[in-house]
Amino acid sequence: MKNMKFKIPAFLILIAFSISNSCFALKALDDISLSAVQAQSGLTIDQSQLLNIGSLSYTDDGNDLTIEGLRFSSQDDINEVSQLTYTMDVSADGTLRVETDVKPTQMHIDGIRINNSMASFGDLTLNYEAVTNFNIKGMTGGGLEGSFTVGISNADLIWKTNGYAMSFDNIGYNASVDSLTLEYDAIDNTKGFTRTGLDIGMDNFDFSFSTGALSLEGVSLGELSGALALSATAQVFAGGRSSDQGLTLHYQATILSDPNNYVRFTDDGNSLFMGDFSGEINLTNLTLDVETDYLAIGFDQLEGSLNAGKILIDDGAGNSDSLKSIGSIELDFTLNDYIDADDSNDNRYNRFQLAPGITRPDFDAMPDQIKIYAENFYNYKSLLIPVGQSNSGQPNLAAEGLSLATQWNLANAELSYIDDTRRVVFSGIKSFGSANTTIDVRDEKLAIGISDLKGSYSIDGLRVGNENAPLQGGAELLLSIEVFQAMDFDIDGYTEITAGGASGGGIRIDGDYFFSDTTIGLSIDEHGEGIWATGVNYDIHLRDITFDVEGDGLKINRGEQWSTMDIANLRWGDKKTGTSLGRIKLERFEQNSLLAIYPGGAGQVCVGGSLNMDGDGCSGVGRFEDRGEQGITVSLRAAFADEGVTSDGTATARNRLTWENNRKESLVAGEYDNDSGTQIIFNNFSTNDGTGSSDSNVHGFQANLNIDVYETKVLKKTPNADGKFEELIYDTDARDTYKYVLSPNAAQKALRPLGFAVQGHITFKELIIDEVQLVHANARTTPQTVFYGVVMQNLDLTTNLTATPIQ
């Protein structure tokens, strides 16, 4: 059969979707199942197939989603048949048993288009072999029930755009459902009328997957594997969001609490492991519609929880080198649509529009700081009309890829981090916004362009001890990892991901990003009052940034990075009307910096003194603390480079801090003109290995931070009648009431306030500032030099600080 053209109605797709699980699977029959099989001979069908379908269209409201060039063939020769065998039998209870054995087969799609669009999503190839076992029988009162197993092996999934490929190699997938039910009795009233649909139940759905390598042009990004057990129900209805055609789905799933649930990312034999999953998901009104030039996906609400009881880095076989764990996390979240009764401009949705091809952003509407980088990103050779064709070098409207327009509204999330049973909750996480994204594969790179990423996020505060503890401040603690408490952002960013880290597999990133007129909350309360950085323009350029999982941790090598954060106003109070400290501009230029994250925190610590030889107490003065095995260690090496031209030649970069005030007020009330006031400039600061800027810069500025959640000794500000300072001790584990105690006993010490305990070790061999200058508004070209050089050498600073959120 060659080059047939089919046009199929939506309901056939729906049916195909509902029974697709039966097309795969394999599991050995147990004795009980075998004993139910009668002696009848059954039926065996050997099929040789070579199937070529010219185009296959799914039509929704007159719009076509077309699969072009669908082919099933042998893997070795696309003109040869593939083999599959069906073995069918009927058992005494009327169960139809179908065992399918699929020999190595290739499924290929030339392209997927919407309404004959010039561009397609790219071509897809799936090589696979499979054995499935499917049992089904009628239910009393209608419907079908049964079970199935699936075993897919030696599979490769290849996505190609414009001739370049990304592949998931050597995929293995095994799944089984103990009890599957299909009934046509689901009722839905969410659209203002009643409709009936398919009700699907899956009890104890176990699956595991592995992929030998996720590769770009044959180079591995790393390997991924996992296992999950869940029970789920789904209700499927005809009719989408925009009309009575399309598809609607409700879905409810419970991730069964099973210590064998896990996800593992492996790079060069070392793994980042998350396991002991549990949780649940409730999805309402997931809709699928084909529109004029895009596929529309949206949902009304997605709420659920996800708990990972174990996070660690191991050797890929479940053996942790250090036997230390990062701890565990618990996430509760609700994404839903929000309709503002007063102003529809404030409505927020969760919607995705997938369009074939590459939708270019409006370069002329972009800030100058990112425009040239955006143009270079989209003028990549694979996205242009090839040489030799008319209009060569112009944008190729037929270039393959994926364009995605996204809207989201995270109504609320609560994220708990648990370290040795001690819990900190980042509470009231909210976010909404929209973005336009393009994805394509080019040469050996995966290219992701994000334009007009506009939105907002905020964190209400922290709860410590338990989920219901009073809301406290302290989200400022996240500043240490450059996570801000709140942000209104407008970001354009262009990223190229290459396979291969600093060693072997891994991920390498090059990217250019620009934050326009962004507002950042540095330290704010629940009323939005505090310290704000407003009117922030922040451009960041990353080159040769590599991510590797190594035996002892996650390593991020930062080959080259330069950035400018220009804060128009650092405001106290309200983010719009608060009093401004002036303008602060921080320029950074780093080469060969490193960030590493290791499992495990500080362990045994002597605060205010030194540990003894055995590590189980202080040698002399100090307060001994055993902060347990879990926690996080962050190791930073920032090699601040001397002023110079960046490796790509696009900029001259340096490290410089400028504070400007006494500026002229601009035409916009409350705003000020930059470079119109008085500035103090710390010019060209850099690190080196001890003999000046001509020396090597291997050591840089190093900071090793061991981070734990631990009890803190919090003293009352004022002394008691005896002139002594009492400690704050909570009354119970609920941590909602407290008292002051002069000398707490062991039980009371366990009820001390919890906080982030940070053991830090900061070193540099040499940090120099070329000059400190003053620039007067009336003499901008002749700055006055305050210091003609500052040379700081040989610093080794250790800290034991515990930071506790306070009310």
Added chain:
Amino acid sequence: MKIIITVLSLFYLQAVLALEPLGENEMDQILGLGGVYLSGDLTINDVGGPLNESGAEPGDAWQQDCAASTNERCGARIAVRTNNTSGWIVLDNLRGRFSFEGLTLKTRLIDSGFDNDGASSSDGASFDRDVFEIGLPNTMNFSNVSYTLANSNKARPTEVGFKQTDIFNVKIDGNVSLSGNLLLFPTGNP
């Protein structure tokens, strides 16, 4: 790390920012949720710095065993040049441990209080603005804190012809009482 830097900066900020003690009544007026309570210690060059580590070139001015040494090359060093043609002012051999309990960092609105316990009109009401408050720990312990103030003809002790004249040495042990709050807020034309 920014917190640590912030704490470090306090030692420089004390001279330039206003210091005012808050009584219990004023503390009761604190609004909002923001805030961090810090306690712990900071230790500088307890066993020397990275330039003292083994592996330095033989004859290197920094090559020292600093575990139990008071050699001036075991501490941290800051050299500042205030004139383009002259020498350097040096804070040398900086070492020691500072420990404290109860340094607080928070933002708050002051719109009441500061009225001499009701005996006078409220300065807080007329002030009526947000501040970043650094609540000082009541006591800070200094242990083996030392430094040297000096003049030097070169920025680095490894440079050819290096000469340095020590002006005085300081060593501090004991407790220092630090009460009240530092309030940071913008004034003037931004």
